[in-house]
Amino acid sequence: MTKESGAFGPFGGQFAPETLMPALFELEAAWSEAQADAEFLAELDSLLRDYVGRETPLTHAARLSEQLGGAQIWLKREDLAHTGAHKINNALGQVLLAKRMGKPRIIAETGAGQHGVATATACARFGLECVVYMGAEDVRRQALNVFRMGLLGAEVVPVDSGARTLKDAINEAIRDWVTNVRTTHYLIGSAIGPHPYPVIVRELQSCIGREARQQLQEKIGRLPDVAIACVGGGSNAIGLFHPLIDDPVRLIGVEAAGEGLAARHAATLSAGSPGVLHGTRTYVLQDEHGQITEAHSISAGLDYPGVGPEHAWLMLTERAEYVSVTDDEALEGLKLLSETEGIIPALETAHAIAYAATLAPTMSSDETILIGLSGRGDKDVEIVRDALTLRSS
Amino acid sequence: MTELGRRYREAFDASEAQGDGPLVFPFLAAGFPSPEETPDLVRAALRGGAGGLEIGVPFSDPLADGPAHQRAYTVALAAGAALETALEAVRCAREAAPDAPITLMGYLNPFLSFGASIRSAIGTPGDAVGQPLDALAQRMAEAGADGVIVVDLPVDESDAAREVFARHGISMIYLLAPTSTEERIAAVAERASGFIYLVSLTGVTGAREQVAADFEAFVGRVRALTDAPLAVGFGISRREHVEEVGRLVPAAIIGSALTTAIASAPSDGRVAAVERYLEVVTGRRSEETSE
Numbered sequence: 001m002t003k004e005s006g007a008f009g010p011f012g013g014q015f016a017p018e019t020l021m022p023a024l025f026e027l028e029a030a031w032s033e034a035q036a037d038a039e040f041l042a043e044l045d046s047l048l049r050d051y052v053g054r055e056t057p058l059t060h061a062a063r064l065s066e067q068l069g070g071a072q073i074w075l076k077r078e079d080l081a082h083t084g085a086h087k088i089n090n091a092l093g094q095v096l097l098a099k100r101m102g103k104p105r106i107i108a109e110t111g112a113g114q115h116g117v118a119t120a121t122a123c124a125r126f127g128l129e130c131v132v133y134m135g136a137e138d139v140r141r142q143a144l145n146v147f148r149m150g151l152l153g154a155e156v157v158p159v160d161s162g163a164r165t166l167k168d169a170i171n172e173a174i175r176d177w178v179t180n181v182r183t184t185h186y187l188i189g190s191a192i193g194p195h196p197y198p199v200i201v202r203e204l205q206s207c208i209g210r211e212a213r214q215q216l217q218e219k220i221g222r223l224p225d226v227a228i229a230c231v232g233g234g235s236n237a238i239g240l241f242h243p244l245i246d247d248p249v250r251l252i253g254v255e256a257a258g259e260g261l262a263a264r265h266a267a268t269l270s271a272g273s274p275g276v277l278h279g280t281r282t283y284v285l286q287d288e289h290g291q292i293t294e295a296h297s298i299s300a301g302l303d304y305p306g307v308g309p310e311h312a313w314l315m316l317t318e319r320a321e322y323v324s325v326t327d328d329e330a331l332e333g334l335k336l337l338s339e340t341e342g343i344i345p346a347l348e349t350a351h352a353i354a355y356a357a358t359l360a361p362t363m364s365s366d367e368t369i370l371i372g373l374s375g376r377g378d379k380d381v382e383i384v385r386d387a388l389t390l391r392s393s
Numbered sequence: 394m395t396e397l398g399r400r401y402r403e404a405f406d407a408s409e410a411q412g413d414g415p416l417v418f419p420f421l422a423a424g425f426p427s428p429e430e431t432p433d434l435v436r437a438a439l440r441g442g443a444g445g446l447e448i449g450v451p452f453s454d455p456l457a458d459g460p461a462h463q464r465a466y467t468v469a470l471a472a473g474a475a476l477e478t479a480l481e482a483v484r485c486a487r488e489a490a491p492d493a494p495i496t497l498m499g500y501l502n503p504f505l506s507f508g509a510s511i512r513s514a515i516g517t518p519g520d521a522v523g524q525p526l527d528a529l530a531q532r533m534a535e536a537g538a539d540g541v542i543v544v545d546l547p548v549d550e551s552d553a554a555r556e557v558f559a560r561h562g563i564s565m566i567y568l569l570a571p572t573s574t575e576e577r578i579a580a581v582a583e584r585a586s587g588f589i590y591l592v593s594l595t596g597v598t599g600a601r602e603q604v605a606a607d608f609e610a611f612v613g614r615v616r617a618l619t620d621a622p623l624a625v626g627f628g629i630s631r632r633e634h635v636e637e638v639g640r641l642v643p644a645a646i647i648g649s650a651l652t653t654a655i656a657s658a659p660s661d662g663r664v665a666a667v668e669r670y671l672e673v674v675t676g677r678r679s680e681e682t683s684e
Binding site for chain 1 (some may be wrong): 502503504506
């Protein structure tokens, strides 16, 4: 019984407890059938168009480009999708899949709450029971998103184990799934976890890169020179990168360097090592005993000590580059985009902006940078206010 | 090097010959509540009537474990426990009980930390986790271990790892769950050595009031495909559970209830609590006199 599928070279795979293995096979089968089912694809398309508001715009950041004095910057506006981030693309697709598998109950993990809100939204739209696991620390930090999920009819379960953040929420969601696997679909929010999740999430997020590729060709008649996206688990990045993978486009993933790579951070690819976490072999943050260490980022959505296995593979094969940006630099990136373009990005996205701001001046004005603007910053204004107040005092 | 699976085979054969009910394999989390206490608790479990032992390797993210083991691992890690603590427990058990089968149980990532990670682009994820296990397998064999249970290494990804362990005389013990399909049961049956670990219910580790109602049917499905010795775990906590499952399988594994007994004993009474608990679940002492 050797498995070939689900592997990205030596990364990926299915490192899950036996109880879950049949469910993973069931999911894989349901996904391939759905991919071949015109009715499923049409329903998803129509939802993405009429409910999410796709396609999302591609905006030329003219003032930002001018101020940086180099490459022309274009923004793929996932912040304008329903619920304010790219997470809804995946949540709706997987809810449709769960319906198809006859699973009436959905569980999910959430860090900042964006994936939780997207999942609660999709469940409300289809009348499915929804339970969201969220680290107790994140419940405290993101009280407003907890309330939003409640409004949407979801039950939010605070998780008190470990550091009480995203990693622990995933552990608890998996424990729920082990227990209720016959009736429940685990709706993972990033391109992580055992096969087939990294593939499913990538495919459901690939609308980002497909649309951007075509929109940019329509607007300027060519492909970008560079595509940049932030990477926590890496779902928006893989969604942007994958449709460009065979094109001569530099792909750059930006991780969260937190307080710096020598201190607390979440830069798994930049400063981690290969290991197995949450069902997949990938890069992880770990100590010399193989214990997973706590990640840190000002952005809760990047605050994860693992990363999608396909990104590990893209790094190993040198098809994509991975860099990192600190909390402070991300805050500067957030201010920069807000002041030059009137767009307040999510703190996650601000990492990509910050890196683009250092790269653009080294490029010429006839070159192009495409940034995945993964989400809007409304959820973060309180954290940003506190951080900026602290830094100016 | 021990012949693959010898101690398991001899223990199951001897138990069957004696006909005095199933073997009890207690699970002890290495380093809980402290690395210093683990050797005494191991010896106490063996004195109390353990037919073999499972030594748990602490992990920061035990996603198949319930609250009792999560807490035990957190306490153990905070007290400085590591894979070395578990190997020391194996050595200690081997010294105290030369014939008892001793199994190491844990999650992949701490196991992988013993060997260099494969950074090349060659091979599958299964190869990439299998090859670095050689150093661990050698250390396990030196310590006197008979088998290994890797909770998050399902049969599908296990071939490279199983071969590495087998080279050092270590049996790879597979888990089967009530959700396992006939195809998966057959794949495990084909590869099993030592015993097959039946997870009695769909859920995480932890004591339950009753043995799962569909357990007998599950055993029947497995029995139809293999003659390998079976042991049942997850949710087994009392003598009555041991007797009940003992009618179907030759061994029972008890984890969370023992962990809880250790956690709730006074600090100078943990050794006695382990010994007494084992005496009760193995039927050497009646529950009434244990109170």
